[in-house]
Amino acid sequence: MNQVAPQHDPRRLIPRTDALLALPEVAAARRRLSADTVVERVRAIQERARRGELPPQEVAAAVIADLTRARASAQTPVLNATGVVVHTNLGRAPLSRAAVSAMVDAAGYVDVELDLESGVRGKRGARTRSALLAACPAAGDALAVNNGAAALVLATTALAAGREVVVSRGELIEIGAGFRLPDLIASTGARLREVGTTNRTHLSDYADAIGPDTGCLLKVHPSNFTVSGFTSAAPVSELAQVARDRGVPLVVDVGSGLLAPDRTLPDEPDAATMLNDGADLVTASGDKLLGGPQAGLVLGRADLVQRLSRHPLARAVRIDKLALAALEATVAGPTAPVVEYLHADPERLRARAQALAAAVDGTVVEHDGRVGGGGAPGVPLPGYAVRLPESIAARLRTGTPSVLPRVHDGFTLIDLRCVPEADDSRLAEAVRAAMRAD
Numbered sequence: 001m002n003q004v005a006p007q008h009d010p011r012r013l014i015p016r017t018d019a020l021l022a023l024p025e026v027a028a029a030r031r032r033l034s035a036d037t038v039v040e041r042v043r044a045i046q047e048r049a050r051r052g053e054l055p056p057q058e059v060a061a062a063v064i065a066d067l068t069r070a071r072a073s074a075q076t077p078v079l080n081a082t083g084v085v086v087h088t089n090l091g092r093a094p095l096s097r098a099a100v101s102a103m104v105d106a107a108g109y110v111d112v113e114l115d116l117e118s119g120v121r122g123k124r125g126a127r128t129r130s131a132l133l134a135a136c137p138a139a140g141d142a143l144a145v146n147n148g149a150a151a152l153v154l155a156t157t158a159l160a161a162g163r164e165v166v167v168s169r170g171e172l173i174e175i176g177a178g179f180r181l182p183d184l185i186a187s188t189g190a191r192l193r194e195v196g197t198t199n200r201t202h203l204s205d206y207a208d209a210i211g212p213d214t215g216c217l218l219k220v221h222p223s224n225f226t227v228s229g230f231t232s233a234a235p236v237s238e239l240a241q242v243a244r245d246r247g248v249p250l251v252v253d254v255g256s257g258l259l260a261p262d263r264t265l266p267d268e269p270d271a272a273t274m275l276n277d278g279a280d281l282v283t284a285s286g287d288k289l290l291g292g293p294q295a296g297l298v299l300g301r302a303d304l305v306q307r308l309s310r311h312p313l314a315r316a317v318r319i320d321k322l323a324l325a326a327l328e329a330t331v332a333g334p335t336a337p338v339v340e341y342l343h344a345d346p347e348r349l350r351a352r353a354q355a356l357a358a359a360v361d362g363t364v365v366e367h368d369g370r371v372g373g374g375g376a377p378g379v380p381l382p383g384y385a386v387r388l389p390e391s392i393a394a395r396l397r398t399g400t401p402s403v404l405p406r407v408h409d410g411f412t413l414i415d416l417r418c419v420p421e422a423d424d425s426r427l428a429e430a431v432r433a434a435m436r437a438d
């Protein structure tokens with residue numbers, strides 16, 4: 001029915017692949033992209049023209065537009081205007097400049113396992129270990145692995161594979177995206193011995209469960225929810241006493257990665273306090289409240305940390321050299337962005353919000369930031385936001401720079417807590433552009 005005589009088929013007008021590849025802009029893209037990637041993108045645009053989605057005479061321009069923008073990695077930097085400090089969907093902690101520069105240095109050949117003085121093999125991660133021990137003197141030894149889940153599973157596997165991990169029913173948590181700690185622990189062959197109830201677990205529940213088959217006691221910080229009302233949990237100091245009396249190690253998963261107490265988050269457990277209270281091992285994430293790269297930390301008794309590092313599973317959860325470098329720089333370097341944002345001065349936030357509101361014709365409103373995926377559920381971080389029409393949110397996200405605001409109650413809210421102050425003017429420009437298109 002819709003047959004077109006071949007000589008009139010507009011598809012014959014689609015430029016040939018070799019002609020498109022010869023365009024100077026396309027040739028220039030070869031400095032950023034592989035030959036296969038360039039050809040694939042060119043073909044995809046030709047294909048759109050064949051399907052009738054693009055007039056043949058616009059193919060060359062579309063190819064140029066596409067390849068001028070294309071980069072080898074398409075991850076887009078985002079200004080986080082949500083007020084959520086550890087934003088899971090934005091990659092958790094943004095790295096400090098010191099950590100970024102350490103990562104760049106580590107990207108090439110680097111002395112990660114070499115002693116440059118002697119020229120012989122050095123211990124991987126030795127400097128990161130020293131930095132962790134200096135920052136958390138309560139720990140006898142430290143080990144960094146791939147992430148928090150790996151730290152926990154390495155601890156329970158090395159201490160309790162084929163044996164029992166005694167844990168409270170109130171702490172059998174799901175950490176997000178369907179991953180459940182009990183499944184994780186059981187996956188490597190330790191058996192969970194659940195004690196107590198969802199809301200109350202007593203010291204005696206643990207004590208009664210300890211037997212010849214006990215590999216370790218585990219206490220998990222329920223970092224993403226709170227239970228209130230008729231609740232009871234055994235404090236680490238008392239649990240540690242039971243563990244010591246019965247000769248079984250106590251592992252505490254604090255999750256957030258605080259190495260020392262933070263007054264802003266009084267209910268958030270930290271590694272130093274847990275170790276001083278008698279925990280034998282503490283596990284934590286590197287990219288939550290510590291503010292570093294994705295990593296898992298194991299801190300505590302030297303003999304146990306050694307046991308973990310010698311376990312075969314340690315190799316499978318090994319931290320990469322980039323994260324090792326960034327972790328060292330986070331711990332030894334200047335205050336990490338996460339820590340700064342957490343403690344942002346509300347008056348400063350108000351002044352910045354007022355300046356932005358004036359520039360974009362918005363309204364300053366009080367707005368609580370959040371810790372986010374890092375922990376401290378429900379703890380408000382008092383601050384301010386600029387209120388704007390809801391309709392601009394999508395354009396903010398897809399603009400340049402990309403801005404992620406909070407959309408709430410029919411408004412777009414721009415909270416500057418997690419935006420570096422140096423980016424305030426870029427942000428204002430992005431908002432103005434999104435408003436103009438409204």
Ligand SMILES: *Cc1c(COP(=O)(O)O)cnc(C)c1O
Pocket residue numbers: 147148149150152175220221222223224253254255256284285286287295296
């Ligand atoms: C976040 C968290 C984990 C998992 O850490 P990842 O670094 O995401 O692997 C484990 N336990 C607790 C208590 C956590 O909060």
